[in-house]
Amino acid sequence: xxxxxxxADPLAGTLALLALMWIAAKVGGEIAVRMxxxxxxxxxxxxxxxxxxxxAWPGSVPDIGSNASMDLLGNLGVIxxxxxxxxxxxxxxMLKVGLASLRVAxxxxxxxxxxxLLGAALFLPKGTPLAVDLFIGACLCATSIGIxxxxxxxxxxxxxxxxxxxxxxAVMDDVLGLLVLVAVSGIAAAATAGTGLPLGALAKTLTLxxxxxxxxxxxxxxxxxxxxxxxxxxxxxxxxxxxxxxxAFFLAWLGNRAGLATIVGAYAAGLILEPAHIExxxxxxxxxxxxxVHPLVMVLAPLFFVLVGAKVDPAALLxxxxxxxxxxxxxxxxxxxxxxGLGAGxxxxxxxxxxxxxPRGEVxxxxxxxxxxxxxxxxxxxSPEVSAAIVTALLLTTLLxxxxxxxxLRRTATPNPSLSRG
Amino acid sequence: xxxxxxxADPLAGTLALLALMWIAAKVGGEIAVRMxxxxxxxxxxxxxxxxxxxxAWPGSVPDIGSNASMDLLGNLGVIxxxxxxxxxxxxxxMLKVGLASLRVAxxxxxxxxxxxLLGAALFLPKGTPLAVDLFIGACLCATSIGIxxxxxxxxxxxxxxxxxxxxxxAVMDDVLGLLVLVAVSGIAAAATAGTGLPLGALAKTLTLxxxxxxxxxxxxxxxxxxxxxxxxxxxxxxxxxxxxxxxAFFLAWLGNRAGLATIVGAYAAGLILEPAHIExxxxxxxxxxxxxVHPLVMVLAPLFFVLVGAKVDPAALLxxxxxxxxxxxxxxxxxxxxxxGLGAGxxxxxxxxxxxxxPRGEVxxxxxxxxxxxxxxxxxxxSPEVSAAIVTALLLTTLLxxxxxxxxLRRTATPNPSLSRG
Numbered sequence: 001x002x003x004x005x006x007x008a009d010p011l012a013g014t015l016a017l018l019a020l021m022w023i024a025a026k027v028g029g030e031i032a033v034r035m036x037x038x039x040x041x042x043x044x045x046x047x048x049x050x051x052x053x054x055x056a057w058p059g060s061v062p063d064i065g066s067n068a069s070m071d072l073l074g075n076l077g078v079i080x081x082x083x084x085x086x087x088x089x090x091x092x093x094m095l096k097v098g099l100a101s102l103r104v105a106x107x108x109x110x111x112x113x114x115x116x117l118l119g120a121a122l123f124l125p126k127g128t129p130l131a132v133d134l135f136i137g138a139c140l141c142a143t144s145i146g147i148x149x150x151x152x153x154x155x156x157x158x159x160x161x162x163x164x165x166x167x168x169x170a171v172m173d174d175v176l177g178l179l180v181l182v183a184v185s186g187i188a189a190a191a192t193a194g195t196g197l198p199l200g201a202l203a204k205t206l207t208l209x210x211x212x213x214x215x216x217x218x219x220x221x222x223x224x225x226x227x228x229x230x231x232x233x234x235x236x237x238x239x240x241x242x243x244x245x246x247x248a249f250f251l252a253w254l255g256n257r258a259g260l261a262t263i264v265g266a267y268a269a270g271l272i273l274e275p276a277h278i279e280x281x282x283x284x285x286x287x288x289x290x291x292x293v294h295p296l297v298m299v300l301a302p303l304f305f306v307l308v309g310a311k312v313d314p315a316a317l318l319x320x321x322x323x324x325x326x327x328x329x330x331x332x333x334x335x336x337x338x339x340x341g342l343g344a345g346x347x348x349x350x351x352x353x354x355x356x357x358x359p360r361g362e363v364x365x366x367x368x369x370x371x372x373x374x375x376x377x378x379x380x381x382x383s384p385e386v387s388a389a390i391v392t393a394l395l396l397t398t399l400l401x402x403x404x405x406x407x408x409l410r411r412t413a414t415p416n417p418s419l420s421r422g
Numbered sequence: 423x424x425x426x427x428x429x430a431d432p433l434a435g436t437l438a439l440l441a442l443m444w445i446a447a448k449v450g451g452e453i454a455v456r457m458x459x460x461x462x463x464x465x466x467x468x469x470x471x472x473x474x475x476x477x478a479w480p481g482s483v484p485d486i487g488s489n490a491s492m493d494l495l496g497n498l499g500v501i502x503x504x505x506x507x508x509x510x511x512x513x514x515x516m517l518k519v520g521l522a523s524l525r526v527a528x529x530x531x532x533x534x535x536x537x538x539l540l541g542a543a544l545f546l547p548k549g550t551p552l553a554v555d556l557f558i559g560a561c562l563c564a565t566s567i568g569i570x571x572x573x574x575x576x577x578x579x580x581x582x583x584x585x586x587x588x589x590x591x592a593v594m595d596d597v598l599g600l601l602v603l604v605a606v607s608g609i610a611a612a613a614t615a616g617t618g619l620p621l622g623a624l625a626k627t628l629t630l631x632x633x634x635x636x637x638x639x640x641x642x643x644x645x646x647x648x649x650x651x652x653x654x655x656x657x658x659x660x661x662x663x664x665x666x667x668x669x670a671f672f673l674a675w676l677g678n679r680a681g682l683a684t685i686v687g688a689y690a691a692g693l694i695l696e697p698a699h700i701e702x703x704x705x706x707x708x709x710x711x712x713x714x715v716h717p718l719v720m721v722l723a724p725l726f727f728v729l730v731g732a733k734v735d736p737a738a739l740l741x742x743x744x745x746x747x748x749x750x751x752x753x754x755x756x757x758x759x760x761x762x763g764l765g766a767g768x769x770x771x772x773x774x775x776x777x778x779x780x781p782r783g784e785v786x787x788x789x790x791x792x793x794x795x796x797x798x799x800x801x802x803x804x805s806p807e808v809s810a811a812i813v814t815a816l817l818l819t820t821l822l823x824x825x826x827x828x829x830x831l832r833r834t835a836t837p838n839p840s841l842s843r844g
Contacts, residue, residue, distance in 0.1 A: 015671035242444040
């Protein structure tokens with residue numbers, strides 16, 4: 001009995017699972033790299049293969065897709081990744097590409113929405129509520145910052161002008177996506193209740209999100225130096241990383257209170273933190289903050305990407321009827337986001353920007369999760385077939401995005417490097 | 423509704439809690455350092471203060487002591503810490519101090535057990551089953567490797583001869599403690615059932631534990647270079663840290679299957695991994711493995727120490743009757759472990775070794791948890807008062823240990839540094 005008590009440490013199972021996930025991620029990444037694709041695409045496919053194995057041998061392969069511990073660690077991974085991405089830029093650098101990002105973001109919401117409506121009109125039976133068409137469009141609007149950031153990191157172009165436009169546009173997309181989601185949900189609710197559109201809720205959502213971003217980038221920038229100067233007066237050691245991460249996590253929490261995804265707050269924290277604020281602490285600890293954050297990203301981010309793949313239902317991918325609808329939606333989604341890259345304007349490699357906006361990733365899957373819970377006229381808004389088709393489309397864009405971006409960056413990097421800086 | 427769905431991301435609460443815990447740990451550590459105590463003692467007290475705040479304002483202060491996410495991260499913290507501790511030594515170095523460690527470990531189990539029996543005989547009413555006395559003694563035998571390792575790290579003496587003896591003896595203590603626990607539980611079960619002692623179970627426990635350690639340190643040492651040579655043929659990057667951690671977590675899992683605490687397996691993995699096995703990967707990634715592991719320890723280990731403090735019931739500490747018994751047990755426990763330092767023999771600063779063995783920490787608390795679940799003659803083995811007294815004693819040794827070790831290492835470091843290497 002005691003023996004059982006001691007042996008059955010539930011943590012031990014988690015440790016074994018982590019070891020297996022790292023191996024899966026690294027093997028998947030290696031295969032992708034050998035096929036000249038970004039490692040992150042291989043990690044996504046490793047997750048997919050894991051999900052297929054769970055389906056094939058239920059009970060004997062652990063289902064990481066519904067494991068709370070892995071969820072926590074994977075989510076921490078993408079948050080730390082976005083903090084690290086933010087650290088590589090500063091607020092002035094982002095403002096410089098702000099207009100280009102805004103154009104890409106707005107086009108990147110309008111075009112996929114329009115094309116998504118078109119696809120829905122072609123495939124869905126007559127009499128389907130408009131809210132369903134709108135929701136399909138909304139799912140195609142999302143952009144996953146995590147995946148493109150990882151590709152940009154892999155090829156060392158996170159601090160290129162295109163890298164900044166992509167990341168900036170993806171952050172703005174998060175605000176726009178939030179609005180679209182609230183609007184579509186409101187339309188579904190209004191259609192059911194027979195009332196008007198919830199304009200008040202929309203205005204409140206937008207105000208809160210913009211207020212958070214505005215305050216973080218202004219007030220936050222003034223407060224941060226004081227915060228780290230205070231820490232510098234401590235005599236104990238190993239302060240920089242826990243305090244910087246604590247700062248990022250606090251902003252992630254605060255941004256989430258304002259309705260934004262936690263990754264947006266973490267990215268804002270990275271943008272705000274500038275080398276000058278922490279150089280004394282970095283000297284004391286003999287490591288730069290980026291050097292200290294990097295190992296955390298290395299360990300946690302692959303878990304996130306494997307999980308994104310593992311959360312997909314492989315059966316949904318293989319049904320011919322939904323597969324065709326899904327492929328069409330994916331094609332429309334890729335074209336919409338890719339053309340949105342034109343919004344970057346002159347002096348940018350617009351095709352790279354467009355590819356960078358293609359992956360929908362976790363954001364799209366969150367949308368589907370919300371849609372699955374929405375009701376209209378007493379019935380679920382999304383039928384299982386429509387839901388599966390959207391998932392297929394999201395998955396295809398999530399896989400095509402990093403492959404296209406990696407290929408485009410390599411293609412355009414050599415011939416005309418002078419264009420790579422805005 | 424949607425707004426609520428998006429805002430109520432449970433991860434956001436975890437992020438805010440992590441930020442608060444890091445601040446608590448760092449402020450506690452700073453106060454301790456200014457009082458010339460090791461930072462880890464301050465982190466433990468910060469956890470205690472948190473537990474007191476939860477008690478004082480229930481519902482408004484989050485109870486980190488029973489939070490599954492924090493448990494996971496804290497436990498990963500101590501496992502990564504022990505892996506890092508293992509990395510700083512090699513198997514031959516540990517074998518060199520093996521006999522000294524073994525003497526300290528055996529004395530460190532025999533003396534506290536004897537003194538614990540004495541204390542129990544003095545304080546417990548007549549007619550108390552022998553199993554209770556033995557269990558109290560068993561709780562005083564445990565040694566927390568985590569806490570003393572952290573102190574040794576803080577003062578930069580982890581690779582001193584005394585540091586190695588302490589860590590080696592603490593690992594052996596884990597095996598011995600496991601045996602004592604199985605023996606005491608067996609005695610309680612035998613007393614209830616009126617049967618003989620479970621010698622077979624004892625033999626099996628010892629064999630499994632020794633088999634794991636033996637195989638890990640022999641077979642593991644031969645297999646590891648091949649494993650990392652294989653990884654070196656990969657073309658993708660960022661392999662070293664995930665694979666090394668995966669290796670450590672795998673051994674932690676395997677050791678746990680053999681009945682050992684997960685930290686023992688992680689420590690063994692660190693011992694086995696030698697610079698020569700990974701130098702090619704380290705060159706490719708331009709960072710040493712220790713540099714890569716260090717940030718993980720920095721971020722996760724403080725969570726563990728705050729949690730050890732936060733899991734204590736502050737009310738149990740303040741009851742006068744149990745307080746006196748607890749203080750006496752603590753005094754006996756400190757003396758027993760401290761004198762055990764003499765086992766190190768000539769050429770070692772035995773007082774430092776003794777202090778290093780004093781903290782009971784998480785291991786002792788695991789014992790109490792097991793004891794609380796044990797029954798004898800149909801009644802719980804430990805009464806609430808005895809349980810609270812043991813917790814008090816564990817807590818006092820856990821706080822006194824790092825303070826005493828820090829003080830002793832500073833005291834003995836300067837006058838005769840030549841003695842510090844065996």
